Each structure stands twice: as C-alpha cells, then as structure tokens.
Amino acid sequence: MMKAMRLWFACVFGLALSMVFGWSNGFFAVLLPVFIIARADDWHYGLINQMVFGIILVTLEVNFISGFLQPYPWLMTVAVAILFLSKCIAMTKPSRYLFGFTGLLVGSIALNFISYSSFDIEDFTVTLWVSAFAIYPICALAYFLFPEPVCKTMATPGTANSAVPHDHTGVLRQAAMGWTIAMLAFLIFQFADLSDSISAQASIFIVLTPMTFIGAMAAAKIRISGTLLGCVAGMAIQLGLSSWANNGVLFLMAFAIAAGFFAWLIAMGGVKSGLGFSALSALAVPLTTAFQPGQQDAFFAIIYRFSSITFAVILTSLAIWLTHGVLVRVIKAPSVCV
Template identity: 35%
Template structure:
C-alpha cells in the first residue's frame, strides 16, 4: 500500500510526462501524415521511454539496430521462404534465439526485446500475400527512428532534476542464460506457428502478450507478469471504451482524440513508474491503449468490438503461454546445462 500512496518524485513525474507526450506525439504524427501501421508509431515511443528512464545513445543504437536487422531479416525471409513454412520455422527459432541471448545478457535487453516483438509481428504479417512488404519494413524502421527523435526531444524538454542511480549489473550463471535463451526462443517460435496456423491476423495484442510474458526471462517472473498483464489489459481496454463512449461517432476528429489518449497515457504512466518493475500493470495498460488507438481507431471504425476482442484473446493467449512456459521450463530443468538457477 505504501507504494501507491507515496507521492511521485520529481524525476518520476517527469518520466510520466515524457511517456504521455511521447506516445501522443507519435500517434498524432502518424494520423496527420496518414502512415500505415499506427501501432508502431504509438507503442514504440512507450517501449523506449517506459523501459529507458533517461534517453541515451546506447538505447538509441539498440532500437535502431533492432529495427534495421528486423527489416533485413523479414525482407529476405518473406521474399525467399514466405511460402515455405517448414523452412521458416527453424530459421525463426534461430532469429529469436540470438535476441533472447541479448536479453539474457542484460546490457542489450532493449535490442532483444524490441527485436522479438517486431520480428514476430512482421514475420506474421509478411506471410500474407496482400501485405506490402516494403511498406511494412519502412514503417517499422521509420517508427523506430521517429521514436528515438521523440525520446530525445522529450528528454530535452522535460529533463530529470537529479541524477539517477546506475542500476546494478546482474551476474548470471551460463546454465541460467541457456535456460532463458531456449525458453524464450521456443515459446516465441511456437507462438509464431500458432498464429500462422490459425490465420490470426487480427490478434496483434494477443500475439504481443505471448512475447511480453517472456520478458522476465523465467517461469516465476512470467507467472507474476501474466497476472499484471491481464490486469493492465482490462484497465487499458476500459479506458479505451470510456474514450469511445465520450467520442461517440467523432473518433476521427484528432482534436478530440488526442487529449483523451494523453490523459490515458498519463494515468497509466503514473502506475508504471510507481511499480518500478519494468513490465507491470501500468506498462501492460500503456501498450494496450497504444495498440487500440494506434491500430484500430480509424475513420469508419471504433474501439468497441476491437476492445472486447482484445480482452478475450489476451486472456486465452496468457493462459496458453503460461501452460507452455511451465512445460518448457520443467523440461529444461531436467538437464544440468540448462537448469535455471539464481
């Protein structure tokens, strides 16, 4: 209870403002210029500003390198093996494996995390013949570049008032790192296979959830995060529905939509910085709200069906991922070289 009743520090308040304004600015630019894949422009600034308290060159290089590699890999794989799923699956596993290896090492966590999300979603969309592959790759790369620029702008306009302590480095045994790499890559590949097999092109939130649950990198963390993700999804969807009710049929009027997105992002940013746990209730709600506004709030479309569908699909995806995570975790623990240990 002390966590939620304590006041925000000056630095935390400024981080909330950076996240809310960054998310809103990405959304606004996307809608003003009519760019496709609005989810990239709305969620990527949240990912960057939410996971990196103070923007720096190391974070910028990780995000840009991740987007560039994803573009090259999806372009090559989509063109060469898009119609050969039997070849795509082992290649996808290897691509996920080295990204989870980067996440496990810690210093390149943002590179791996953004790469896992982008690669899974882009590979899935690239498999459909009607998808313009060049448009998909360019929008993802441009959204990453724009997110870095937005993050630097927010940091310059709303800087911290005092220096933040350097987070301690976490030393991991080789067997734990192998466990985390194989656990993450196996489940990410299974997730990709399921979404391909059942043709689930409208379940981006559920697909992202199957990957976000893996970010703690171990079973206990995944179990804790799953509960928080479910709560965050319900909160994000609830705020999205309230915004839709307020807007009614004016959902295409940016002058009305933008302040509502900012209010929702500010509310969930407050929860995110209070938790100080990386991926918690607040972060789950932020990404859900960003997906709803960025991808599904368009002229002639509203959030009601999308929001209700998001809830059901995310809950099913969470339960299925936890079950597979426990089975893979138990299997890996049977062997000494891949046994998880602190």
C-alpha cells in the same frame, strides 16, 4: 514527477505525429519511445540505438526469409529457428537485452503476417523504420522539455526487465525457454488463421520478457490486469466522444487524459510500471488500427483484444510452466564436489 511528464509527452506526441502523417500501425510511434523513456532517466544513445538497430536488422532478416525461403516451408522454419535463437541469446545478456527483445517481438509479428497474401511487407517495413527513427526526436524533446532535477542522483540507465544471468546453467535455461516459446508461437500462428491477433502475439513475448519462470508468471497477471484497464479506457473514450470522435483535436485530448494516468503508473516503477505499459498498449493499439472515426468504431476490436490476450497469456503461462519443468530436468546445474 518529470519522468511521468516525459512518458506522457512521448506517447501523445507520437500519436499526433502518426495522425498528421497518416502512418499505418501508428501505435509503434506511441509505444516505442515510451519503452525507452521508462528505462532511462536521461538521454541515452545506447538504448535507443539498440532498439533502432534491432528493428532495422530484424526487418531485413524477415524480408530475406520472405523473399527467398517462403516457398520452402522446411527451410523457412530452420531459418526462423536460427533467427529466434540468436535473439534469445542476446536477451540473456543485459547489454544486448533490448536489441534481442525488439528483434524477437517484431520478427515474430512480421513472420506471422507475411503468411497472409493481403499483407504488404514493404509498407510494414517502411512504417516501422519511420516509427523507429522517430524515437530520436520524440525522446530528445521529452528529455529537453522535462529534464530531471539537477540535485537528483542519476542512476545508470538500463533495462528494467532485463535478464541478469547468474550462471552458465541459468543462461542456457533462459535461452532455451525463450526459443521454445517463440517457436511454438511461430508454428501456431502459421497454421491458424490469426491475422487479427497481433496483440495476443505481442502478449506472448511480453509475458516472456523476464526470461524466468517466476517472472513470467508475475508478468502474466500484470498483462491481463493492465489490458483490462486499457480496454475500459478505450471504450470510455469512444462512448464519451460519440459523434465527435472524428474531431482529431478532441480525440487527441481524450487520449492524452487517459495516457496521463497510465504514464504516471509507468513512472512508479515495479509492478505498477508493467500495469501501466500494458494498459497504454491496450489503449493505443485498437485506437490506431481498428478505429476509423465516422466509419468504424473499435468496440468489438477492444473486446476481441481483451479476450484474445487473456487466452494467449493463459496458454503461454501453461507452456512456460511445462517448458520450465522439462528444462530443469534436462539442463542440470553441475555438481560441486567438496
């Protein structure tokens, strides 16, 4: 189970780096390398470059939109629509899926937060870039320390959840559904005061990941189940450590124990992989954002996370179902004359 060891090492080492250097939003350093390692059994520059380039480009685009168009809501909405459409089109192509998904997810989160005066877009950008470039050494060490056995047949690395277009009509429906859901999420988070709902917003795009109606419905069930599992683990860590939670070594060890089980699930592939990744993100996000040892626990943040994610996933599933029904009627497959 070398893959499980690589996943475990990547998320624990990522958390350790964020703790040592005091990175805000340290969950990026935990989850981004895991996202890569889960999709490739050996070192693969292409996947890492896709993710890093996607993060850099979308943060530059968001900074441009924020700096020049934020005072003009209508122009900003048009620019965001064009941005999201380009990412959705990229997601329909397997060779650029990770680039498109990363841009759509990070771009949506950043565009939501720039509407709040307390949000520092420069700090967010720098932290995200540092976390993105940290993918290279984290993944390199993981593959070096826990290589695949030589006798194992190496499959061509690729994206596990990438959309595989079968025809022109299917590609149009995928892009249209992704763009519609992304724009609905953008508008909702612009008009509602949901500054603490980063997890719920991310869940919208994780459910959207398969880019198909059936896949999205399956992803919704996995997301809720995995989130519950991760939230329970987060509460167990807090209750278990209690007053020792401010000890960085003990905190890291407790996280490593829980992350080991979730890494094993991710390495199993299929449904278990989605379950493990959802659980790992539910564990990492509140413990790296809301939790402050000796000052503030993450108990209520964990409860809020689960409730907001569940609500967001249910609404997203409903929106995808309605959008799918409309698209099937509007974008019809060409008739074949015999």
